[in-house]
Amino acid sequence: MSGKFFWSGNIAIAEGALRAGVKFYAGYPITPSSDLMEYMARELPKRGGVFIQGEDELSSINMVIGASIAGAKAMTATSGPGYSLMQEALGLAVMLEVPLVVVDVTRLGPSTGQATKSGQGDLMQARWGRHGDQYTVVYTASTPEEAYKIAIKTFNISEKLRVPVTFLIDELTAHLWETVRVPEDIEVIERRLTGTRTEFFDSDDPRIAPPMPILGKGLNVLYTSSTHDAYGYRKTQDPETHRRLVKRLKEKVVGNTREIFEYEVEGDPDGGEVGIVAFGSVARVAKETMGILEKEGIKASVLNLLTLWPMNYDLLKKFTENMDIIIVPEMNLGQLVYDIYQVRDRDTVYPYNKIGGGEPIYPRELARFIKEVMKR
Amino acid sequence: MKHPYLRYLRPENVPTVFCPGCGIGIVMKALFQAFDELGYETLERFVFVSGIGCSAWIPSPHILADSVHTLHGRAIPVATGIKLVKPNLNVLVIGGDGDIAGIGGNHLLHAARRNMDLMVIMINNQVYGMTGGQLAPTTPYGMKTTTTPYGNPEEPMDTCDIVASAGANYVARWTVGHYLQLKEAFKKALEKQGFRFVEAVSQCPSRVSSRIGLSPADHIKYYLKNSVDIKKADKLTLEERMVRIIVGEYADRDKPGYIERMRMVVGK
Numbered sequence A: 001m002s003g004k005f006f007w008s009g010n011i012a013i014a015e016g017a018l019r020a021g022v023k024f025y026a027g028y029p030i031t032p033s034s035d036l037m038e039y040m041a042r043e044l045p046k047r048g049g050v051f052i053q054g055e056d057e058l059s060s061i062n063m064v065i066g067a068s069i070a071g072a073k074a075m076t077a078t079s080g081p082g083y084s085l086m087q088e089a090l091g092l093a094v095m096l097e098v099p100l101v102v103v104d105v106t107r108l109g110p111s112t113g114q115a116t117k118s119g120q121g122d123l124m125q126a127r128w129g130r131h132g133d134q135y136t137v138v139y140t141a142s143t144p145e146e147a148y149k150i151a152i153k154t155f156n157i158s159e160k161l162r163v164p165v166t167f168l169i170d171e172l173t174a175h176l177w178e179t180v181r182v183p184e185d186i187e188v189i190e191r192r193l194t195g196t197r198t199e200f201f202d203s204d205d206p207r208i209a210p211p212m213p214i215l216g217k218g219l220n221v222l223y224t225s226s227t228h229d230a231y232g233y234r235k236t237q238d239p240e241t242h243r244r245l246v247k248r249l250k251e252k253v254v255g256n257t258r259e260i261f262e263y264e265v266e267g268d269p270d271g272g273e274v275g276i277v278a279f280g281s282v283a284r285v286a287k288e289t290m291g292i293l294e295k296e297g298i299k300a301s302v303l304n305l306l307t308l309w310p311m312n313y314d315l316l317k318k319f320t321e322n323m324d325i326i327i328v329p330e331m332n333l334g335q336l337v338y339d340i341y342q343v344r345d346r347d348t349v350y351p352y353n354k355i356g357g358g359e360p361i362y363p364r365e366l367a368r369f370i371k372e373v374m375k376r
Numbered sequence B: 001m002k003h004p005y006l007r008y009l010r011p012e013n014v015p016t017v018f019c020p021g022c023g024i025g026i027v028m029k030a031l032f033q034a035f036d037e038l039g040y041e042t043l044e045r046f047v048f049v050s051g052i053g054c055s056a057w058i059p060s061p062h063i064l065a066d067s068v069h070t071l072h073g074r075a076i077p078v079a080t081g082i083k084l085v086k087p088n089l090n091v092l093v094i095g096g097d098g099d100i101a102g103i104g105g106n107h108l109l110h111a112a113r114r115n116m117d118l119m120v121i122m123i124n125n126q127v128y129g130m131t132g133g134q135l136a137p138t139t140p141y142g143m144k145t146t147t148t149p150y151g152n153p154e155e156p157m158d159t160c161d162i163v164a165s166a167g168a169n170y171v172a173r174w175t176v177g178h179y180l181q182l183k184e185a186f187k188k189a190l191e192k193q194g195f196r197f198v199e200a201v202s203q204c205p206s207r208v209s210s211r212i213g214l215s216p217a218d219h220i221k222y223y224l225k226n227s228v229d230i231k232k233a234d235k236l237t238l239e240e241r242m243v244r245i246i247v248g249e250y251a252d253r254d255k256p257g258y259i260e261r262m263r264m265v266v267g268k
């Protein structure tokens, strides 16, 4: 399938997932993700997959884990409250090394907050929402077209690294309808499988995920949420086994940052007066703001982050180091900005935060803020 | 001569980790006898799924088959995902009463309602065994546990009654003292489609028997004496229901299972 399609962000994700070969979806209704789920309920059975509505998000994510273990590319979609409920199971998926994709269509918390309105407050939860040391991958998108491509990438990385991946998309982008150009050729990665008794849960090179065992072949696979050795035997006392496992699971993600990382720069990447670092719908606003500033003779560039974890700090450093000031607009009270603080002196980093009512950050408003900051 | 049921066990994990006198050994033997009598030479076409608890350790790492040891309470949804993707495999969930009926109770209810093609074995020791013998939803009225030091004020849940009314194809409860009936229930459940639920009331020598001053053997005798056939259960008063053990078959039906129904509506 290629050509031009008129899709919302949510539909673009669903279509991207189908292109990537998703064969299982389990989910529980929650605005603003339900339309993605309804689309899957209709499409998946027609395209050789299985759809089921779970009794809650706990069951949905755990069904997805089971489906993936059984061999299917599997996903769910939810929003803040549901995403919180899924955290324990995402930790399980990290430990069992089960590939899966969770789409969190972000709305405005805390708690039920302003339920259907857009927000970006889930970034830190997506990175760190689970107990114990654990590393997963987080992507985002600022347009339906990006959402389509990133949806495929979430599956590719998830399958390749045997790791759960979260796709954060803010409500504004999820419900924005736009033309999406679908290319003819696009890389789809299939997971490595094994039908023999090899090391299912260890690898000499931690950056390479071990192949997944096929069920029902007499391999006597042991998947366990407890600390385990290469064949899945529980080792809950031995410190060395735990260190090796948990460090490998970290390295599998962090050691592949370059391959995982997706971003886009608009403007001059090598320096200027203003560097704006943003993600999701706000990145789009930032690009619009660039145009306004340019008319007034101010040279700005935008770093649109499509990967939010693991962070490519080398890239962040390179982008920010030759800018006079850095602006970090977010639809939350400041989460992404902490990454900038890691690579640059705080004195010239200016967060711009707006929450409430799902109101976007308007380009004029951001331009006004930037001009005001430049006078300081 | 090697014991014939050893072929269902991982040799490196025999003897098992369970406490001496635990009822789990009896449940395992009854299940293995059921496999044997049904002619399963290996368990290659089975996937065992469990949550967290002593009972959840039966498959992982003891049974020689594929197994997935998940989170406390979430074995049924994981098993559901596996079954929907690999309908030709037999998917069997084993867990404790806390795991299956307590924290996982909502999944149990809905899997039964869907008549999901799974078999679930719930080992009911009337407490949370692994964590030290706390109150479970199945603890009899008045019983002292570590979190009900004055006695349990709650009415216990009759899990079989709930699962049967939710729509499961097969539901039965026996104590480990009813070895043959338990084995027969396993056989029957293994042969059916849809949701099948077998509850085994089983002594916990470390957290219960010792506390009430019974040897494991005397505890089994106590279960037998305290059991009431389901056909006579109607005559029990509420007070009796809260402390007695009703045994027998709660449901035995042959409705189409979830997978068959799904194929009917999707049209393939």
Ligand SMILES: Cc1ncc(C[n+]2csc(CCOP(=O)(O)OP(=O)(O)O)c2C)c(N)n1
Pocket (backbone or CB within 6 Å): B052, B053, B054, B055, B056, B072, B095, B096, B097, B098, B099, B100, B123, B125, B127, B128, B129, B130, B131, B136
């Ligand atoms: C979410 C969560 N809550 C609590 C626990 C602690 N926990 C481990 S086992 C268990 C109860 C076990 O009781 P049961 O399921 O009846 O099994 P048994 O050990 O008696 O066989 C609990 C509460 C946990 N592992 N996860």
